[in-house]
Amino acid sequence: MPEVLAYACDDKTAQFHPTTITRREPGPTEVYFDIVYAGICHSDIHTARGEWGSVLYPLVPGHELAGVVRQVGSEVTRFAVGDHVGVGCFVDSCGHCPECERGEEQFCSGEGGTIWTYNCVGRDGVPTAGGYSQGITVEQDYVCRIPDAIDLKVAAPLMCAGITLYSPLKRWGAGPGKRVAIVGMGGLGHVGVQIASALGAEVAVISHTRSKEADGRRFGAVEFHALSEPGTLKRLAKSFDLIVSTVSADSDLDALLGCLKVGGVLVDVGLPEHPTTFRLGSLVGTNRVLAGSNIGGIPQTQEMLDFCAEHGIAPQVEVISGDDITAAYDRVVNSQVRYRYVIDTATFAR
Numbered sequence: 480m481p482e483v484l485a486y487a488c489d490d491k492t493a494q495f496h497p498t499t500i501t502r503r504e505p506g507p508t509e510v511y512f513d514i515v516y517a518g519i520c521h522s523d524i525h526t527a528r529g530e531w532g533s534v535l536y537p538l539v540p541g542h543e544l545a546g547v548v549r550q551v552g553s554e555v556t557r558f559a560v561g562d563h564v565g566v567g568c569f570v571d572s573c574g575h576c577p578e579c580e581r582g583e584e585q586f587c588s589g590e591g592g593t594i595w596t597y598n599c600v601g602r603d604g605v606p607t608a609g610g611y612s613q614g615i616t617v618e619q620d621y622v623c624r625i626p627d628a629i630d631l632k633v634a635a636p637l638m639c640a641g642i643t644l645y646s647p648l649k650r651w652g653a654g655p656g657k658r659v660a661i662v663g664m665g666g667l668g669h670v671g672v673q674i675a676s677a678l679g680a681e682v683a684v685i686s687h688t689r690s691k692e693a694d695g696r697r698f699g700a701v702e703f704h705a706l707s708e709p710g711t712l713k714r715l716a717k718s719f720d721l722i723v724s725t726v727s728a729d730s731d732l733d734a735l736l737g738c739l740k741v742g743g744v745l746v747d748v749g750l751p752e753h754p755t756t757f758r759l760g761s762l763v764g765t766n767r768v769l770a771g772s773n774i775g776g777i778p779q780t781q782e783m784l785d786f787c788a789e790h791g792i793a794p795q796v797e798v799i800s801g802d803d804i805t806a807a808y809d810r811v812v813n814s815q816v817r818y819r820y821v822i823d824t825a826t827f828a829r
């Protein structure tokens with residue numbers, strides 16, 4: 480059984496320390512890969528801090544994994560030793576329910592449901608442990624191929640942040656002739672701006688202040704709007720075909736919906752903590768749509784990686800060591816990261 484170095488936390492204070500975990504020997508259809516980089520997603524923080532319900536401590540978070548295949552099972556056909564691969568938010572599902580059949584394994588309705596990359600129990604009965612570790616064993620059907628054109632350290636954040644934005648942008652038709660606004664330009668939003676722009680849409684950023692304006696334009700935005708300036712949303716009334724909100728802070732849904740053209744779509748991926756209210760008239764009067772979106776399945780995640788390779792899309796990352804994880808969490812919460820922390824697992828030591 481491969482023993483690997485990892486970083487875990489033991490309670491809601493989310494203080495990370497080095498540890499050792501055991502991964503299973505790859506079965507016939509599984510691959511074992513060395514995790515080289517792991518992104519820090521805001522979801523890791525919510526989970527580790529117990530903000531999203533019960534936690535299986537000690538917890539090794541991380542669902543943005545990028546690495547190199549080290550070992551393959553006897554029946555593995557899709558991967559070979561040395562391949563660059565990535566894993567996102569889930570590592571297994573039933574494989575034959577309607578959702579799995581159509582490649583939306585994140586919504587698995589079969590027995591056992593979706594097996595999340597961490598804070599879940601795998602089919603082997605062992606709690607899953609995520610990317611803050613030096614290696615992992617995963618069923619080949621839940622592993623994506625990272626194209627050579629994408630550096631592993633920028634590939635990692637694509638596995639959650641990338642697909643979280645790619646999926647709704649594709650579903651709701653971001654493309655030439657469409658005006659798309661991305662609300663919030665953090666770890667998710669800064670990738671969304673790049674993807675929407677590469678899809679051919681005319682992209683606007685709606686941010687709290689103008690502090691990220693130069694970056695936003697570098698990522699492909701042609702407009703940048705600051706909510707701190709009075710009247711911004713009023714000025715943007717009926718401006719966009721599609722708005723994707725990545726902010727987890729509570730926002731004025733009626734005002735945002737008002738920025739949509741007739742028939743426009745507002746998609747939320749930011750998942751604000753509190754219940755919210757809005758006037759249904761904001762939808763009904765102009766055929767608008769309010770939608771949600773939750774990551775994407777394996778086929779679409781692979782499509783996203785290939786798209787990002789083709790269009791040179793790369794999250795902007797800051798590489799940190801294992802010992803930096805605890806402090807990095809506060810910096811993510813305070814929006815101080817530009818724009819995604821990626822842990823270099825070569826820094827792990829006993």
Ligand SMILES: [Zn+2]
Nearest residue numbers: 520522639640
């Ligand atoms: Zn995530």
Ligand SMILES: [Zn+2]
Nearest residue numbers: 573576579587
């Ligand atoms: Zn299923």
